[in-house]
Amino acid sequence: xxxxxxxxxxxxxxxxxxxxxxxxxxxxxxxxxxxxxxxxxxxxxxxxxxxxxxxxxxxxxxxxxxxxxxxxxxxxxxxxxxxxxxxxxxxxxxxxxxxxxxxxxxxxxxxxxxxxxxxxxxxxxxxxxxxxxxxxxxxxxxxxxxxxxxxxxxxxxxxxxxxxxxxxxxxxxxxxxxxxxxxxxxxxxxxxxxxxxxxxxxxxxxxxxxxxxxxxxxxxxxxxxxxxxxxxxxxxxxxxxxxxxxxxxxxxxxxxxxxxxxxxxxxxxxxxxxxxxxxxxxxxxxxxxxxxxxxxxxxxxxxxxxxxxxxxxxxxxxxxxxxxxxxxxxxxxxxxxxxxxxxxxxxxxxxxxxxxxxxxxxxxxxxxxxxxxxxxxxxxxxxxxxxxxxxxxxxxxxxxxxxxxxxxxxxxxxxxxxxxxxxxxxxxxxxxxxxxxxxxxxxxxxxxxxxxxxxxxxxxxxxxxxxxxxxxxxxxxxxxxxxxxxxxxx
Numbered sequence: 001x002x003x004x005x006x007x008x009x010x011x012x013x014x015x016x017x018x019x020x021x022x023x024x025x026x027x028x029x030x031x032x033x034x035x036x037x038x039x040x041x042x043x044x045x046x047x048x049x050x051x052x053x054x055x056x057x058x059x060x061x062x063x064x065x066x067x068x069x070x071x072x073x074x075x076x077x078x079x080x081x082x083x084x085x086x087x088x089x090x091x092x093x094x095x096x097x098x099x100x101x102x103x104x105x106x107x108x109x110x111x112x113x114x115x116x117x118x119x120x121x122x123x124x125x126x127x128x129x130x131x132x133x134x135x136x137x138x139x140x141x142x143x144x145x146x147x148x149x150x151x152x153x154x155x156x157x158x159x160x161x162x163x164x165x166x167x168x169x170x171x172x173x174x175x176x177x178x179x180x181x182x183x184x185x186x187x188x189x190x191x192x193x194x195x196x197x198x199x200x201x202x203x204x205x206x207x208x209x210x211x212x213x214x215x216x217x218x219x220x221x222x223x224x225x226x227x228x229x230x231x232x233x234x235x236x237x238x239x240x241x242x243x244x245x246x247x248x249x250x251x252x253x254x255x256x257x258x259x260x261x262x263x264x265x266x267x268x269x270x271x272x273x274x275x276x277x278x279x280x281x282x283x284x285x286x287x288x289x290x291x292x293x294x295x296x297x298x299x300x301x302x303x304x305x306x307x308x309x310x311x312x313x314x315x316x317x318x319x320x321x322x323x324x325x326x327x328x329x330x331x332x333x334x335x336x337x338x339x340x341x342x343x344x345x346x347x348x349x350x351x352x353x354x355x356x357x358x359x360x361x362x363x364x365x366x367x368x369x370x371x372x373x374x375x376x377x378x379x380x381x382x383x384x385x386x387x388x389x390x391x392x393x394x395x396x397x398x399x400x401x402x403x404x405x406x407x408x409x410x411x412x413x414x415x416x417x418x419x420x421x422x423x424x425x426x427x428x429x430x431x432x433x434x435x436x437x438x439x440x441x442x443x444x445x446x447x448x449x450x451x452x453x454x455x456x457x458x459x460x461x462x463x464x465x466x467x468x469x470x471x472x473x474x475x476x477x478x479x480x481x482x483x484x485x486x487x488x489x490x
Contacts, residue, residue, distance in 0.1 A: 050132060052205035053449055056247015059401050061394030062442040065421040068386040070414055077409035082379040082388065084372040086286045088404050089156045090437060091358035093317060094286050094326040094365065097165040098254055098276065098300060100217060104129045104196050105334045106167040107203040113339035114151045114163045116464055118144035122336035128193035131180040132206045139184040141193040147339065150467065151346040153357050155439050157430040159474055160351055163342065163359040167199060167207060168217035168254050171240035176201050201244045208245055213361030215252040216272065230265035238271060249397045252363040267295060271397060274366040276300045276328060284326040292373040293366060300328035306341045367400045377405060401442035408435035427477035447481050454488050
């Protein structure tokens, strides 16, 4: 118990390791050149923009209607009630991860491990990295391997929900716009797999396609004690981000270097809605949240080792869920050990274990809690039908229009059919406790998004591409569109 309270209040800081904090860092030295950045050959360089979900046209303020038609001989309790649980899918542990400094390993290690893609063995003598273009061409580092499964939890009814995390961005730095080298089968050297200065936009696009989030962090100004300068550069970074990722804008801020001037600027910048810092933050106990947390700075911690991360999880799980703190870890560089930690989470507390963890980005958690506080769902009986209505608040730069609803007094055995209006694009439901749970999603382009991954499978029919296509199809509610996509896989 002592460890739990100490770890929640003390930031362990060290440098030059996988879990080092933001202090004493050099985000990017543009004078440095990597061996695969020579100007003598451009035949294998790729800079074309990749596919990204059309975030700029996402649904806002959806009106949700769900109708439960009861069997003729079934009558629910007289007083119907409906509740939104503190955590999505009725999970009991909130776990979040933010990777600072726009690191390439956010794609080729963190994201790759979660989604069953090849990862590097992390040899201390030479670590390798790759980009989305390398992955799609099967141009991979030597000795790379996969964990053999995808990592996540479920929605409570057997449908996989893969872990999601946040990467910070550096839009004002040139490396995000750099080309990459793709040479399948070329083994004379592996310069193209040396660590680049940071994430490229195409890697970020793919991260976003899987529900991960982006955040403000450093901005390119030497006047980091000048709040007005920081605000100006927030604007520059935001506009550059919006152009690069189909209208997606950042609303999450991650404090760099312990610099509180950034937090002052973040409080004044309208687009930023949620923040995290290593000190001076408000403790987050999800089952004791009664506000929308707008402009609230939530805590995170950097740890020395994976073992400490495991101990923190075990410590919180020993606490009753009503008093359990959220866990939010900050990292910089991730490696093989970090991938193994994510595998441990999956195997013990995710879909292949107790299935008690919800692992979203802080941005997704913020939206879910905002909807929970402001949606005011209603339920009433009309003849043999139970009608549910939810009005999601109309908010700018919101990208996760979904909720979990708990309805006591009704069981699945009492229900003949379930129907929704067109606002609902994803739906799952089943018995939970003394009633039922309904999970709904209102993302506007979920069918088109799934079709993109179906086409990727049809173009290259591998096992992992098939799993990815089925995963995205699984997010669609039952109906003709879902059936047609599944038929394409056949």
